[in-house]
Amino acid sequence: MNAETIARWQFGITTVYHFFFVPVTLALSIITAILQTLWYRSGDLKFLKLTKFYGKLFLINFAMGVVTGIVQEFQFGMNWSEYSRFVGDIFGAPLALEALLAFFLESTFIGMWIFGWDRLPKKLHLTALWLAAIGTNLSAIFILAANAWMQNPVGAVYDPVLNRAHMTDFAAVVLNPVAIVTFTHVIASAWMTVGGLIVAVSGWHLAKLPQAKKPRAGDAAAHRWATRFGAIVLLVAGLVVIITGDFQGKIMTSVQPMKMAAAEALYTTEGGNGTCANFSVLTIGSLDGKTPAQPIISVPCVLSFLATGDFNGKVEGITDLTKAYDGGALITPTNALQTSTADTLKAKIAALKADPNSGWDWSPNIPTSYWTFRIMMGLGFLAMAIGAYVLWVLRKGATPKDTGLWRAMLWVAPLAPLFGISFGWIFTEVGRQPWIVNGVLPTASAVSPGVSAIEVLITCVGYTLLYGLLAVVELGLFNKYVRLGLPVVEEPKVLTDDDAPLSFAY
Amino acid sequence: MQLLATNPSALQILWFALVCVLWIGYLVLEGFDYGVAMLIPFLGKTEKEKRVIVNTIGPVWDGNQVWLLTAGGATFAAFPGWYATLFSGLYLPLFLILVGLIIRGVSFEYRAKNPDTRWRNTFDWMASIGSFIVALVFGVGFANFIIGLPVVTATGNASLYVLDGKPYFWQLFSPFGLLGGIVLVVLFLFHGSIYLALKTKGTVHDKAAAFAQKVGLGAIAGGAIYLIWFQIAYSAGVLGWLLLVLAAVGLVGAWWFVRAGREGLAFICSAAATAFVAVMIFVRMFPNMGFNSAKVTTPLDITVAASSESTLVLMTVAAVIFVPIVLTYTAWNYKVFSKRLGTVNMPDEELAKA
Numbered sequence: 001m002n003a004e005t006i007a008r009w010q011f012g013i014t015t016v017y018h019f020f021f022v023p024v025t026l027a028l029s030i031i032t033a034i035l036q037t038l039w040y041r042s043g044d045l046k047f048l049k050l051t052k053f054y055g056k057l058f059l060i061n062f063a064m065g066v067v068t069g070i071v072q073e074f075q076f077g078m079n080w081s082e083y084s085r086f087v088g089d090i091f092g093a094p095l096a097l098e099a100l101l102a103f104f105l106e107s108t109f110i111g112m113w114i115f116g117w118d119r120l121p122k123k124l125h126l127t128a129l130w131l132a133a134i135g136t137n138l139s140a141i142f143i144l145a146a147n148a149w150m151q152n153p154v155g156a157v158y159d160p161v162l163n164r165a166h167m168t169d170f171a172a173v174v175l176n177p178v179a180i181v182t183f184t185h186v187i188a189s190a191w192m193t194v195g196g197l198i199v200a201v202s203g204w205h206l207a208k209l210p211q212a213k214k215p216r217a218g219d220a221a222a223h224r225w226a227t228r229f230g231a232i233v234l235l236v237a238g239l240v241v242i243i244t245g246d247f248q249g250k251i252m253t254s255v256q257p258m259k260m261a262a263a264e265a266l267y268t269t270e271g272g273n274g275t276c277a278n279f280s281v282l283t284i285g286s287l288d289g290k291t292p293a294q295p296i297i298s299v300p301c302v303l304s305f306l307a308t309g310d311f312n313g314k315v316e317g318i319t320d321l322t323k324a325y326d327g328g329a330l331i332t333p334t335n336a337l338q339t340s341t342a343d344t345l346k347a348k349i350a351a352l353k354a355d356p357n358s359g360w361d362w363s364p365n366i367p368t369s370y371w372t373f374r375i376m377m378g379l380g381f382l383a384m385a386i387g388a389y390v391l392w393v394l395r396k397g398a399t400p401k402d403t404g405l406w407r408a409m410l411w412v413a414p415l416a417p418l419f420g421i422s423f424g425w426i427f428t429e430v431g432r433q434p435w436i437v438n439g440v441l442p443t444a445s446a447v448s449p450g451v452s453a454i455e456v457l458i459t460c461v462g463y464t465l466l467y468g469l470l471a472v473v474e475l476g477l478f479n480k481y482v483r484l485g486l487p488v489v490e491e492p493k494v495l496t497d498d499d500a501p502l503s504f505a506y
Numbered sequence: 507m508q509l510l511a512t513n514p515s516a517l518q519i520l521w522f523a524l525v526c527v528l529w530i531g532y533l534v535l536e537g538f539d540y541g542v543a544m545l546i547p548f549l550g551k552t553e554k555e556k557r558v559i560v561n562t563i564g565p566v567w568d569g570n571q572v573w574l575l576t577a578g579g580a581t582f583a584a585f586p587g588w589y590a591t592l593f594s595g596l597y598l599p600l601f602l603i604l605v606g607l608i609i610r611g612v613s614f615e616y617r618a619k620n621p622d623t624r625w626r627n628t629f630d631w632m633a634s635i636g637s638f639i640v641a642l643v644f645g646v647g648f649a650n651f652i653i654g655l656p657v658v659t660a661t662g663n664a665s666l667y668v669l670d671g672k673p674y675f676w677q678l679f680s681p682f683g684l685l686g687g688i689v690l691v692v693l694f695l696f697h698g699s700i701y702l703a704l705k706t707k708g709t710v711h712d713k714a715a716a717f718a719q720k721v722g723l724g725a726i727a728g729g730a731i732y733l734i735w736f737q738i739a740y741s742a743g744v745l746g747w748l749l750l751v752l753a754a755v756g757l758v759g760a761w762w763f764v765r766a767g768r769e770g771l772a773f774i775c776s777a778a779a780t781a782f783v784a785v786m787i788f789v790r791m792f793p794n795m796g797f798n799s800a801k802v803t804t805p806l807d808i809t810v811a812a813s814s815e816s817t818l819v820l821m822t823v824a825a826v827i828f829v830p831i832v833l834t835y836t837a838w839n840y841k842v843f844s845k846r847l848g849t850v851n852m853p854d855e856e857l858a859k860a
Contacts (some may be wrong), residue, residue: 020850063615065554066568067608073578078600082666086592088586090811096579097824103572104832108839111565119842159814163585167817203715448594450668459601468606470612477619498845501853505561506618 002357003453004444007079010460012429014071017467021065023421024197026140028058029133030196033126040126043079046222050484054198054226056487059114060477066107071463073099074362079456082437083446090156090167091146094174098142105135118495118503124494141174141183148179149386152255152332158340165337165440170390178249185244189380189421191237196383196413198230199390201482203410207402219486220399222320228394234387234413241380253307253315256438257363259431260307260316262369272314276301283370296364304495320364331439336413338439348445358444364433372427379420386413509607510616512809514793518820521584522795524825525535529578532573533784534697534777539563539570541643543610543637545690546630549702549713553623554849557628560614561852562705565843567614567835571607577745583821587811588795595655595669599643599678606643610636621855642687644726649686649732650678651796653739658801667797667806682735689728693783696725697776700760704769708848718772722761728734729757733783740788742780753782 032055039047073095077084084091109132116125139399149155155172156165167173202223209220253260261267270277279302279455280295325331326348330338352360393400400406438442492503514522542563561657582589593600613633617626656670671677699721702714735751737741742749756779763772790796792808799805812818 024573059615060619063612066571067611068620070571070575070607070611071604073575073582074600074604075595076587077582078597079594081594081668082660082663083581085586085666088582088589089817091587092589092813093821096583096821099572099579100824100828100832101575104569104836105574107568107572108566108832108835111568111604112839112842115565115843166814167820170817170820240649295850331566348654441787448590448597449596449663449666450594450672450674452672455597455673459597462601462605466608470608473612473616477616499848499850500593502851503853505852506557506564506614 001453001457003259003451003456004447006453006456006460007447007451009088009212010079010456010463011075012426013460014068014463014467016073016425017428017471018065018068019421019425020418021061021068022140022191023186023418024061025065025136025504026187026192028054028061028192028197029129029136031079031198032058033129033133036126036129042120046218046225048489049218049222050226052487053481053485053491054201055214056481057197057201057478059110060111060474060481064474068467069472078459079434079448080446081448081450082393085442086164086441086446087149087437088164089147090153090165090173094142094146094149098139102135102139102142106132107135107137108246109135115211115504117492121494122492137187140186141179144183144186145174145176145179147180148176149173150435150437151432152176152178152251153335153337153440156337158344158440160344163344165341165437168336177256178248181244181247185241185248186421187200188237188240188244189417189424192234192241192380192417193414193421195230195233195235195237195387196415196417197386198226199234199413200224200230201409202230202285203390203400203413204407204482205485206398207406210399216486216488220290222486223401224394227390230413231387231390231394235384235391236419237385238380238387249306250309256432257316257331258318259319259323259364259369259428261316262364262366262431263373263427265366265370266303266315266316266317267319268317269320270302270315270317271308271312273476275311276309276312277303277315279303279306281374318363318366322378325362335439337437341440345440348442352442353446360442360444361434364431364483369427369431372423372430376423378426379416379423383413385417386416513806514809515815515818517815517822518808518812518821521580521812521818522788522792523582525577525580527790528573528577530781530784532570532577534780535570535796536567536700537641537694538698538773540637540641542702543567543698544613544641544695544700545634545702545714545717547627547634549699549710549717552632552849553626554852555710556626557708557852558706558847558849559702560617560633560849562702564720568611569839570745571611580821584813584814584818585795585808585811585849587806590727590806591657591669591797591806591811592655592795594655595674596647596678597673598675601646603640603643606636606639608636609633610640623820637694638691640642641691645687645690646678646683647686648690650680652665652686652736652787652790653680653682654740654794654798655796656798656801657806661714667802670801683740685728685732685735688787689725689732690762692721692725692728692774693780696721696757696760697773697780700764700772700776701770703764704773704849705846707846708850709847710848715767715769718764719761722757722764725755726761729779729783730754733786736786736790738793740790742786745789746786749782749786753779753786756780756782764796779849 032051035047035054039051061477109128112128113132116128154176155169156167159166206223206227265283278300281297283295296374301311303315305311307313307315313493330342332338352358432438434442436446532718542559546556550559560610609632613629617629644692657667658670660666660668664700675821696718701712703711706714737746756775760772760775760779763775792807794807796809797806804810
């Protein structure tokens, strides 16, 4: 394997791993703040218990998100130095702004919230949590704008003197239509995950409580409230995911038609002129993805609608797109950066085509694109079905029975959306190939030339082992605190005696 | 100093200075929490003493670490050429730093969540060793920026600079490089023990103050050798001598005040000394950013590495608005947790065994 392949694996491993923690942080920070607000407003200790309980789970998860996030910022320069140099004028700004606007806010106020229970008056303490949650969600805006720019590189031109991209319009970068739909899609899917998590944790306690020897007063009411709340969050967020996903499909078809064709394994252009393209649910294809697949189940005309919003819309196929790109056609002819890079890009692609090791292909890996797209959607629908079923079980004050089926469903409720998100990211990043910046810079040209394959391999193995070990620790802690259940709480008071024990310390 | 490829613009100079400011923020703030974390297994004898030590940095370490992320992000945004060559060039050292940051970061959050002694000892050592690795590698790194990392252009891409040597790793550990690593570790131990003395009372305070007085002598001696070697062999010019004197006054002042029991003043002095050393290094790194361009026709300096003026303007606007805001709420955070902690303040733990 060459350095590029290992560097791509490293990005895949570290990013998918980092993104196990991010969705939980994004949504659970806000939900914990909502719980604490409910307590602040009503004085109902049920909400203080839930705040402390879910706040603890949030923090166990948050620590992992922080430490794995540092690797993300560093690895652009470490593994992808030509990429960093070529796009730094545009891509660097969102990363710097993310640190300055979001990370400082998040990190400072999370510290204040954790240790501030008896240092700050209630209202300020609640404000600290809201500021931390806002910081967390602000960071998503910046990093997703940066990623969206790689999918649809707007607001920039090529500077031939310095041989790199040059930012012309920062507003265009932030208001990139891909960035806006991706942000809503990612945030909504994070809420699905956390909705599912709350269903799982509180639903498990709810079914267990009748068997408890000494059930604490009020715990059942708190968990019943939380389970229903989680299920509603899961369902509402699921609807938003579907709607935003539909928007994403249409934008993807216009700015990355090859990704849409790969998602469908559609080789020949279909639709247009009164005909339509079918959506295949399942197919049999060759594993190398070089030959068209045989559909087993397909739904008439749905692909045309998904891709274009018109049941008779035309969807371009892989073979036809490849022919067009070989002939010099641009992916997005209106894109200023793609247009201005076209001439230098021709030389880069000619060199890649001449290199037998590069395996240049205008399309991404088809089976990966096809299956990750379907698994993502399938897991999302599965989670929503569980959310609906949980609401039905809890109707009219009924208590769920602690059966094997109930427990199995509780496992699936958070894990289906969580892994759905992983598959979604694998789809969107693999589907962008062979480009690191769509239509501008091939991934093969972006890797660090000064770093050898063996160095990338050492660090790749190192991260994987360390992350594996940390996963054991974090899951162990998570499990421990889930089982401990709701804590005993008392009204927090601001301490005035300097020698009194703190009500909370590490 | 080398000749510049072209004259730097005011914004390029400003951003070089701002990157220096972000590094100062990182070294001064996280410097002490590295020192404190390194000392957990050594100064904390009882469990409550260890908890006092951890709790002095608990509310602030994460915010302190963001200065490093911002320095990295700002380097990427303002000088992509610097970020690309430096981060890919110092590949394995940065990996060590990342491992150190990961293991110390989880330690603070996870040690408290299980009362088991073996669990806690493991995380205390991870916090200590992780902090040591990061301080050591950054110290070696900065010494090599002073020496100058040799660059060449990449094969087939004249716009991209890479370090001359594949990998560039063993070359980093010259005597001066190693000294730089040790001096930074000792400086952070000094700075961190002063912070610990400032933030605690009772037994932990007494141990921290006594340790600060001892390690302070090492910091003064090591710092003197390092800075004089730096000035004589690599020179940061006349300004370098001035900064050297200021840094020395800071170190001696810190030692003097900690002996006199004036820990607040001692902390200001050790923070100032750290800042003066950082400025001295950045003076030396202007305008070539710590690269040695002897083998290339167009030297890699701030004019070649910088982003476009429009990006720098955007970043300047953001910095002018948000840096003061960040400083304000960071200061407020320190004020909220300004009370000294002692073992009397540690609540008994009622963690049920799961």
